[in-house]
Amino acid sequence: IPCGPLLNKNKKHEEKLVMFTNQSEDSERCESMELDNKILSLIERNTPDPRGVSLGATSSHRSPCSVKPPGKTASVAHFLQSTARMSGAESSTDHAECAQSSRRKNLNSLEQKIRCLEKQRKELLEVNQQWDQQFRSMKELYERKVAELKSKLDSAERFLGTLEKERLQSPRESFPPHCRTSEPLRRAEKEKESLNGELHELKIENNLLKEKNALMNHKKQHYECEIKRLNKALQDALKVDCSSSPEDRLGKSEMECSREEMRTEMEVLKQQVQIYEEDFKKERSDRERLKQEKEELQQIIQTSQSQLNRLNSQV
Known part of the structure; x- marks a missing residue:
């Protein structure tokens, strides 16, 4: 081979x-x-x-x-697609971070508004408490003054009654003129002066009460306007929070408690305003009653004055 x-x-x-x-x-x-x-x-x-x-x-x-070869070009295309995906993912994460930062800014602004409203509400409550204390102290002073005037009026009526009894019981000829006129007339003049002074003080007190009542009515209107403004601002803040997207409600669970407290305190504030309105109505009725008592006191003073004049004429 x-x-x-x-x-x-x-x-x-x-x-x-x-x-x-x-x-x-x-x-x-x-x-x-x-x-x-x-x-x-x-x-x-x-x-x-x-x-x-x-x-x-x-x-x-x-x-x-x-x-x-075609296999290597396919690997290069796959590499380019993967890099494009990575860049798209990075841009999406940047966009999400920007949206989250804007949501945080919106939440911070809403929290600042709520803090400001809370501060104004506390100041308004403090002013209302001071006003309530002042009103109650004035009311107590007024009641004491009325009680004192009533007691003095009762004492004056009793004194005039005793004078009238003495005049009717004792004969006119049994006493000399200087004994009949000296002591009773002196006491009657003192009582008359005291009653006139009390009446003048009562008039001054009535004028002061009228001025304070007008001031309290003005304050009441101011407080009502302030309460309406605070309610409107709170409703606007709640509307802005409710109209925001679900992503903007990150701190909603923490803010709900404070909002509920604010709602309850606003209800308490409204109830206090109603109480103040009732107090004003009661004060108006007391003022009318005082006016009637003042008229009765003036009538009693006029009757006592006529009795004193009659006693002087008899003396």
């Missing part, structure tokens, strides 16, 4: 195998170089730097291996 042709064929096959392996290594080297060039060009687009690798250099590196 001739062995020469077989050996030649084996040598040719070995040479072809070596050439094929060399070509595959060269193609893989070119593909890796082109992948590196793609990555460099992507980096240049994202972060441009004059000191970086120039486009000419990348093109010069790219020219020796212009032919590339």
Whole structure:
């Protein structure tokens, strides 16, 4: 069997195998170089730097291996898609952070408004308490004055009654003129002066009560306007909070308690205003009653004056 042709064929096959392996290594080297060039060009687009690798250099590196297999181009496209996804995710996270910061700013502004309303409400409650104390003290003083005037009026009536009894019981001729006129008339004049002074004080007190009543009515109107303004501001703040998006309600659970407390305190404030209205009505009725008592006192003073004049004429 001739062995020469077989050996030649084996040598040719070995040479072809070596050439094929060399070509595959060269193609893989070119593909890796082109992948590196793609990555460099992507980096240049994202972060441009004059000191970086120039486009000419990348093109010069790219020219020796212009032919590339389709598998490597698909891997490069997949890499570009992944980088695009990463950039989109970063932009979405930035947008979410901006929205969260704006929501926090809105919540902070609402909390500041609620604190301001709470402060104004506390100041209004303090003023109402002071006003209530002043009103009650004035009412007690007025009641004491009326009780004192009643007691003095009763004593004057009793004194006039005793004078009238003495005049009727004792005969006119049994006493000399200076004994009949000295002591009773002196006491009657003193009582008359005291009654006139009390009447003058009562008139002054009545005028003061009228002025204070007008001032309290003015304060009441001012407080009612202030309460309406605070209610409107609180309703506006609640409307703004309710109209916000669900993402804006991060601290809603913490703010609900304070809002409920504010609502209850506003209800208490309204009840206090109703109580003040009832007090004003009661004060008006007391003032009318005082006016009637003053008229009765004037009538009693007139009767006592007529009795004193009659006693003087008899003396």
